[in-house]
Amino acid sequence: MAGESFNAPHIDYAGIAPLIALTVGLVVILMSGVFSTTKRWAPGLAVITLGATAGLLLWHWNDNLSLVAGALRVDNLAISISLIAIASAFAAILLSIRERAAEEAGHGEYYALLIGSVLGMVLLAEAENLVTFFVAIETLSIPLYILCATNLRREGSLESGLKYLIVGSLGSATLLYGMAFIYGGTGSTDFAGIAHGIEAKGMLHDPLILIGIALATVGLAFKTSIAPFHQWTPDVYQGAPTPITSFMAVATKAAAFAVFIRFFVVALGPETGDWQMGLAILAAISIVVGNVGAIRQDSLKRLLGYSGVAQAGYMLGGLVVATEKGVSSLIFYLAAYLFMNLAAFAVIVARERETPFGDDIRSVRGLGSERAVLAWSLTISMLALAGLPATAGFIGKLYLIEALVEGSYTWLAVFIAVGTMISLAYYLRVVAAMWMRPENEVAASGPGSTPAIAGASPEADPVDPEAGRRWYLVGPAVFAAAATVFFGVIPQPLVDFATHAGSSLF
């Protein structure tokens, strides 16, 4: 773009203020870790940073700015996705209070890395250029590789970090390779320029562009954990410290979907008909693989990992139709997903700390009589993920299916329905464990009554027998569950939010 002149592009500092806020916050938090001996500063500073960023983003709501010579676009899509990521990060900070991983990694580093990842996500949501796109995806991934491994004394955590590093790098490399092809084929790194180039040549007729798009799609599928590129998801989810898992499950997915949407709708917009079927098939595979994979899982985090694969498949459906309604439904689903997942993860964190079972399904057995509030939260979360009515999950599915049928992809809507059916088998298993305890297992499941079981590492010992009463765990769980029900009964505010976000691209 700036080929003819060597002048630096005009920079709208107001527009990039959220990014600046995050960067400053990151540096301050890191420094606080170095210079301050009190550990309490870092999470507080991280919360302030996130709050300031959210405020600055909201300030640009409806502005639709193009920044830094077209490298970034601040529109409602970017803002809404960023807000979802920020909310998820905020929740992760609460869940990290008294988390072993945060203490071992040093508070400054842990929270600074978290903010760094959020920076990458906001950047990614705004990216409208292949270079920004790639830089952003690396900015969000690298801190996550480290965060996954912060639980230094647990083998699983280290394994998770390493696995994520290797697979994530592979994904990034594939993506970069694809980008190179796309640049070669169209002569532009800019999404608008790519659209121009593709329109001139036709996507299917130029092998260079076609390979490029295929590779970039694979790279994106890695990041959004869409099958068959999801294999890392269950392992990494299980091994990572749970607050980080909760952050990855929602925020990474949201940010990756943001660029997924922007890349396909803006850069490949002219050739919609050519890529729809490909994405639809990916979505269908994801729905089947995720739901079937989750059925036999005993680890709740693995279960949610597989469920995330399936949910990514549902969400991809919103992009397949490439309509305003489709994109809006995707945003709605992401927002609903934030609440549904958060309620589940908050309960898992609490149970991890107060029972010897870690994240095994045994940890929630009998929860209904032991910790009724947590049990209700997890129940609502599971029912919502399964798409039962009176929850945001139902409205989300309704929205997606309506968009799909309208876009003539009814068969994919049927896939969603069938996938949902399969998903009941594992979501309800968790619910049953909480409320319907088989009599013969009562004795074996009282907390503390069982010695460490094969497979449960010594680190899984209860660290805080009162974790189920801590405000920073019960609060997010209850709030997220309440929001799930609220938006299931009064969905209009969230629908409006999603419609605004979706309409900024069309």
Added chain:
Amino acid sequence: MINALLWTPLAFGVVGLFLPKKVVGWWATAGAVATLAIGVIMAFGFHNGQAGLQDTVNTTWISGLGVNYSLGIDGLNLFLVLLTAVLWVGGIAFAAFREQERPQAFFFLMLAAETATMGSFLSQDLLLFVLFFDLMLVPFYFLFGAWGADRSAEGGPTAPQATLKMMIYTLIGSLLMLVGAIATAIISADGGHITFSIQALSEQGLPLGSQQWIFWFFAAAFLVKMPAFLVHGWMPDAYRAAPLPVLVVFSGVLAKVGAYGFLRVVLPLFPEAVSQFQTIILLVALASILYGSVMAFTQTNLRLIAGYSSVAQLGFITAGIFALRADGSDGAILQMVNHGLVVAPLFIIIAILVERTGTEDLRSMGGMAMRAPVFAALFLIVALATLAMPGSANFIGEFYILNGLFQSKIVFAIIAISGVAMSAYYALRLYQGTMHNRKPDGVASREISLRDGVILAPLVLCILALALYPQLILHRADPSVQQSVSAVTGEGSESSDANLAVNK
């Protein structure tokens, strides 16, 4: 008013969560009675002889998606709503007399289930209907799973397994129905404004090609719910697991939602598909009648006898609807109410018998009538109504159904009649096996206690009242039924009052 009818149970249930254990049962009963009172007041305000909706509420719920919060009452749902209100009073009161584990949660779920069931009867928006239809299942999932009986000792499934099976079976249908409902709205909007209003959709019409597959999505949901033959696999396990007070309302009302769905949604929205697939559905209905009857007189578990008899009865009702004549559907509505009024006391009686004998097996029961003349009399009335004794409202219901079937598909009618004969066999077998015969040792025959009598007697009185005056339902249902059926046949069928005169 209609809002109060829908939300009163849930409101009582939520308050009940915070009440002490001892009073929550009575509080819940009060909630169910209040709902019934509202229902009765609405029934008195009902304008007889009109086909259209009354007491409607219609506001936008989700504007971007075209979903409205739209409720209304007409001849199709008026008596099903009343049936719901009546049976819930019975079920809840019966449970309130007994000790329940975690009673707050139990009664909350019962009342939430009542709201959801009311909602699916009252909804006039297709999507709202689907929502309530799915929602209905959630409280029952918990009620069956957490308060249900574990059958693993007998080689059966545990309560959670049985309910999971039920959930998956029934949601297979209803999730496809969600897709079907959305497709109906979008295809018939044809690029215009999307609406889910059942009335507007039936006026807009749908191309035959779309009707064909959407019909099956809806039919699947409704047939599983009933349950009909071939998709009844969840029923035996779920019925054996369910707590009996819950089964009173579950068996009495929920099955009817499926049959009602055919009348409310399928006939008006997919008329051409209905006449095209009439024979297939009739075959399923016939199979249900025969299979249900045969199973009912071979089973020895009391719950399963009642459960399979329901399969047969629902088969009758489906056959009546798919006779595609006004008299058949009139009979179907009457029979839905009748069957609800019969099967609910039947389960209460079974619960009493099980409490006294400690077994659910017919073979180890008997002689219970010896010192219990009132109990025996009440049971006898229920049993005779079940076998559609002439003079009972069930007789009139089945007469209407068979009459409708005779005039459209005579062969099916002739086969269906065998179901009537078989119902006599299983109803009498049940009565004799428990009340007569030799009394096993160690079991005392006692008169029904006052508290159970207070619940059972009014239900039996309802049966008697309907037997004396079935026109109460037929007159009010007929105009709306004519409307639904004429959507398929394309003409106004002759009024069925003529037949009624013959019959009385």
